[in-house]
Structure formats: C-alpha cells, structure tokens
Amino acid sequence: MSKLTLPLLTLTLALTRHVHAQCGAGTPDITVTGSSSSFTTTSSSGTQLYTGSSYLEALNQALSAATSGQRLAVMASGSIGASTLTLPSGITFEGCGTIDVANRAGYGAIEATDTEDVNIPYLTMTGDPYFGLRFSGNRNLALGEITMNLSGGLGIRFDRDRAASSNVSMDTITVTGAGSHAVETWNIDGLTVNSVIARDVGECGLLLQATTNAKVGLVDGDNVAAGTGYATFRMANNNGQTADGGYSTNVYVDKVVSRGGGRGIFCVSQSGAVEIGEIDLADNGNNAIxxxxxxxVVIKGGKVNGGGEVRISARDEFPNTSDVSITLQVDGTTVKESPCGDNISWTLTGSAEQSIC
Incomplete structure (x- = not known):
C-alpha cells in the first residue's frame, strides 16, 4: 500500500464519527427552536428550560443544562451579537440554524478550551467575528460540516500561547469572506482534515503551525491571500518538526488547489516533514510555490499554470532549505532555486524557464 493510500484510509476511518443522518435528527437531549424574537429551549423530557425573546439566552440556557454525553440541537436561527458561547466537555453541539455573530476582540463566537470529547457535527455561521471558532487544550475534538459565510474576522483558530490539543478531526470546512485565515492551527498532535474550502479569504485557507501527525485530504482556495505573503496552504513556525527536532514525514496532504489570490503553497520558518500528493495551481498573484x-518537503505531482514563480529559497537566520523533492508540470511561469538548497531534487516538465542548481 502506498504512502498516499495510508493517509486516505486513516482519514476515512477518523472521520466516521462525524456521520449523522441529518442535523437535529432523532431526539436530541436539548433543543432550541423558534424564530425572530421568540425562542424556546426544551429538554427531551419536555421540560421547558427557557422561553423568551433572547436567542443568546436560549443558547446559554441549553449549554448550562447540557451534561457530558448529551446532544444539543440548535434548530433556530438568530444572532448572539458580540458574545461567546462556551462549550463544555463531552457534548455534541449541532448548529442546524444559522448563528449570526459579531466581533468580540480576542474571543471566539464559539469556544471550547481545555475540554475532551466535544463534537460539532454541523454549524452554519454568518457575521464578522474576531474568531468564529476558537480552541485550545482540546482532546478528541471533532468538527464536521462547518460553513462560515463571513464578512470579516478569522474562521477557526487554535491558540498559540495556550495548551496544546490532540486527536482533532475536521470533516468539511467551508469559509467565505474571512478577513484573516479560514483555518489556523497551533500546537496540535494528531490532526485529520477531509477538506478546507476557502473563497475570498484575506489570508490563508489552511495554515498549519507547530502541528504534527496531520493528514489532510483537500485544500481548495479561490481568491485567497490576494496582495499578501500568505497562501492557500501554508506551513510555518516549525510545523511538522518532531519532538526530537527531526523532520521525518508526518504531515500528509492529498491535494492542494489554488486559483488567483496570493501564493498557492508556502512552507517557511523551519517547517516541513510533508508529503503532498497532487497540486493544481493557476494564476497565483505571488509565488505559486x-x-x-x-x-x-515532497510534492509528488501536479501542475502549475501561470502566476508567480515556483521558488526554493532560504533566509540567513535559519538552516538552509534541504531534502526537497518536487515533481511538477510548470507552464506560463518560471522555476527558480536561489540560494541553492541541500539535496534538492527536481523532476520538471512543461514550458517553464528554469534557473535551478
């Protein structure tokens, strides 16, 4: 079995816990219903936990009543404004309606910190959050079908300066209109992602930092990171580096697709340990790669058409780029290696002008 097939199999198995027939199906333990200025929170026994005009209070009462192992289904749509919903350990939070949010500086609209076994199989969010979803110190966190149609802010953030997370999975993350990144991770050991789909996003589609043992299916960006140094898929800040300081392969990405915007793929600041199965990049406004x-760093195949150059480079403050293998068809742009890396292997086809060592 090939290296590429192994991550696909592992990814499929890891994401089976996201499978649900339909958002809110069956008998949730707690349900939030209503619309406009009339909302009701009800337990599965029929006990009314809240009724009133506040969508935020209806959700907070549901969260206050939920205990570990219970499922909370938010069927109603509404706005929580510049507030934060805090998820406790052990609950399943299904956002079946649309939750509209506003900016609360430094906070997520929905947060789970220092938790275990939190599951968000469905969520639709609109608005301009500081962070849409914010996490740290999580074990066995599962995100399913997450859709964010934003007018600013950052989609999903794992904090840099708080506790690390482990065994995190995401199914399909779709983010449109974020001013910053669609998905940004720090300090995760054990990450599986089916797909990140980013549209009209200001910075990265998927940004991995200090994250190890990661398996990603698809990263797909259109008009991502325009006019910036960011990329549809970026690895930075020692991403992939193992505890012993080495770079044995532990980050697997099946496919990266990027159209327009800024860079397509960017690896920087002592990151690596990555194998990318296939890429399809076109008309990127900065370096394609x-x-x-x-x-x-291994790129096993794919194509680059137009846009900025494919480049291997290095800064003086870090050890030189090394152990890179790239197999690509490159047309309509250039390929450059400067300064020369160590143990660099190019297998190039296409019409690109080459300036390599």
Missing amino acids: LIENCYN
Whole structure:
C-alpha cells in the first residue's frame, strides 16, 4: 500500500464519527427552536428550560443544562451579537440554524478550551467575528460540516500561547469572506482534515503551525491571500518538526488547489516533514510555490499554470532549505532555486524557464 493510500484510509476511518443522518435528527437531549424574537429551549423530557425573546439566552440556557454525553440541537436561527458561547466537555453541539455573530476582540463566537470529547457535527455561521471558532487544550475534538459565510474576522483558530490539543478531526470546512485565515492551527498532535474550502479569504485557507501527525485530504482556495505573503496552504513556525527536532514525514496532504489570490503553497520558518500528493495551481498573484527554510518537503505531482514563480529559497537566520523533492508540470511561469538548497531534487516538465542548481 502506498504512502498516499495510508493517509486516505486513516482519514476515512477518523472521520466516521462525524456521520449523522441529518442535523437535529432523532431526539436530541436539548433543543432550541423558534424564530425572530421568540425562542424556546426544551429538554427531551419536555421540560421547558427557557422561553423568551433572547436567542443568546436560549443558547446559554441549553449549554448550562447540557451534561457530558448529551446532544444539543440548535434548530433556530438568530444572532448572539458580540458574545461567546462556551462549550463544555463531552457534548455534541449541532448548529442546524444559522448563528449570526459579531466581533468580540480576542474571543471566539464559539469556544471550547481545555475540554475532551466535544463534537460539532454541523454549524452554519454568518457575521464578522474576531474568531468564529476558537480552541485550545482540546482532546478528541471533532468538527464536521462547518460553513462560515463571513464578512470579516478569522474562521477557526487554535491558540498559540495556550495548551496544546490532540486527536482533532475536521470533516468539511467551508469559509467565505474571512478577513484573516479560514483555518489556523497551533500546537496540535494528531490532526485529520477531509477538506478546507476557502473563497475570498484575506489570508490563508489552511495554515498549519507547530502541528504534527496531520493528514489532510483537500485544500481548495479561490481568491485567497490576494496582495499578501500568505497562501492557500501554508506551513510555518516549525510545523511538522518532531519532538526530537527531526523532520521525518508526518504531515500528509492529498491535494492542494489554488486559483488567483496570493501564493498557492508556502512552507517557511523551519517547517516541513510533508508529503503532498497532487497540486493544481493557476494564476497565483505571488509565488505559486515558495519553499523557504524547510526540510523534507515532497510534492509528488501536479501542475502549475501561470502566476508567480515556483521558488526554493532560504533566509540567513535559519538552516538552509534541504531534502526537497518536487515533481511538477510548470507552464506560463518560471522555476527558480536561489540560494541553492541541500539535496534538492527536481523532476520538471512543461514550458517553464528554469534557473535551478
């Protein structure tokens, strides 16, 4: 079995816990219903936990009543404004309606910190959050079908300066209109992602940082990171580096697709340990690919058409780029290696002008 097939199999198995017949199906333990200025929170026994005009209060009462192992289904749509919903350990939170949010500086509209076994199989969010979803210190966190149609802010954020997370899975994350990143991770050991689909996003589609043992299916960006140094798929800040300081392959990405915007793929600041199965990049506004001070990076195939150059580079403050293998068809742009890396392997087809070592 090939290396590429193994991550696909693992990814499929890891995401089976997201499977539900339909959002809100069956008999949730707690349900929030209503519309406009009339909302009701009800337990499965029929006990009315809240009735009134506040969507936020209806949700908070549901969360206050939920205990570990219970499922909470939010069928109603409404606005929580510049507030934060805090999810406790052990609950399943289904956002079946649309939750509209506003900016609360430094906070997520929905947060789970220092938790275990939180599951968000469905969520639809609109608005301009500081962070749409914010996490840290999570074990066995499962995100399912998450759709964010935003007018600013950052979609999903795992904090840099708080506790690390482990065994995190995401099914399909679709983010449109974020001013910053669609999905940004820090400090995760054990991450599986089916797909991240980013449209008209200001910075990265998927940004991995200090994250190890990651398996990603598809990263798909259109008009992502326009006019910036970011990329549809970016690895930074020692991403993939193992505890012993090495870069044995532990980050697997099946496919990266990028159209327009800024960079397509960017690896920087002592990251690497990555194998990318296939890429399809076109008309990126900055480098189509930039690999800078990264180690053990393999791109197994695909194509680049137009846009910025494919580049291997390095800065003086980090060890030189090394152990990179790239197999690509490149047309309508250039391929450049400067300064020369260590143990670099190019297998190139297409019409690109080449300036490599």
